[in-house]
Amino acid sequence: MRQPDRSVPRAASRTVAIAASLIAAVLAGACTDRADRADRADRGQGDEWSQWRGPGGLGISNRAGLPVVWDQDGTGIKWSAPIDGFGTSSPIVADGVVFLTSAKESEEGVALQVHAFDLASGESLWQTPVAHRQRERRHRVNSSAGPTPVTDGEMVFAYFGSHLVALDREGKTVWVREIDPDYLKESRYGAGTSPILYEDLVILLRDREYLKDQLIGWIAAYDKTTGEQVWRRQWQDSCCSYTTPLVVEDGSGGEELFVVLAGYVVALDPRTGEELRRADQVIAQPVASPVLEDDLICVASGAHSYREVGCWQVVEDAGKTNWNLLWKFAKWVPDSSSPILQDGRLYMVTEQGVMRCLDALTGKLQWRLRLEDPPYRASLVAGEGNLYALGGTGAVAVVSMADGSIVSENQLAESLYVASPAIAGDCILFRGADALHCVVGADQEREKGE
Helix, strand or coil: CCCCCCCCCHHHHHHHHHHHHHHHHHHHHHHHHHHHHHHHHHCCCCCCECCCCCHHHCCEECCCCCCCCCCCCCCCEEEEEECCCECCCCCEEECCEEEEEEEEEECCEEEEEEEEEECCCCCEEEEEEEEEECCCCCCCCCCCCCCCCEECCCEEEEECCCEEEEEECCCCEEEEEECCCCHHHHCCCCCCCCCEEECCEEEEEECCCCCCCCCCEEEEEEECCCCCEEEEEEECCCCCCCCCCEEEECCCCCEEEEEEECCEEEEECCCCCCEEEEEECCCCCCCCCCEEECCEEEEEEEECCEEEEEEEEEEEECCEEEEEEEEEECCCCCCCCCCEEECCEEEEECCCCEEEEEECCCCCEEEEEECCCCCCCCCCEEECCEEEEECCCCEEEEEECCCCCEEEEEECCCCCCCCCCEEECCEEEEECCCEEEEECCHHHHHHHHC
């Protein structure tokens, strides 16, 4: 089940094709450059990390030369940039520009903002307030700018629970939609799911946060050009999902949304929201996002005594796609950190810092490691055979995926770290409470000095 390549939007592809047939000599270079960027983005190389957890939403980079050793004294850190306002959203990157969101609180309320930084230098390119509202009820480690934005390379889309907004690359607001007028009164832990792109749609999940009969959960799709709602699906049989859906290929080559809700997982048609199938899963308040590789889909999420980790295999029978449950059990489940699935192995870390590697086909434990300096709330990222685990105070453990040995232990500037890292250009981006850090590693820094 290969992750679809949608680095270049469908509408943009049609435009390029028509233009090339008319003025190929003029646009050949530009088309080639755009295709090269899209290809690099799909492989996790180049400067692209354009959505929550990067290419495909899986947290994996194929870049070479990733940093391994650095320190808070500045060794191996290319630049650090202050962030005006507080946020827990992760940074994203496209074409050498870093985008993230923040919320700036005052006596008058909360200003919701989108920022852009130059990836090479850390220079602030622009900072755009997009809406203003009162503060919502939220979890102690969440913020009014929790969801990670997403970009198609031309526009940036940011979600703040109450509002969904679109900006161009220069920071100009294209449209703003208050998509949930009841958000402030119904919020319990605050918005957690991040928007995703599918063709010309911006799709996001908003589950209910209280077990009240009159409340509903929903997932909806919006036209990315206008912000108008295209479809919406509602339910009352689930409560409190904060995960981000995945767009995956089904067993017959079609595409579907894989959504983790409290009590079950469900596949939806991304063009209409129609339910295709579902499977039970005994979880509550899921936060960690699902992962996939080929025909495997794995989920490790939940809260309190309602947690499960398990994997399904996508199969096709008589032209119909089904999920075959391989295994599941209610232990070793992360609190909020999304796992990594690579080469048939599932990697997870709990908030207490216990990291495990499981065989994704059987659930059998391969290795176990206890990390120092918990809590570990940020999602794992991986590259060059290593896992990067970010602790809440800025400790970063680099761990070998092969055997669980610690490759290095590093420290960022003291701060609160909840946002997940992003890998782009020549650095790994780490966002603290008040600053963004571009880490290139001591070896790369030394080579440049020579």
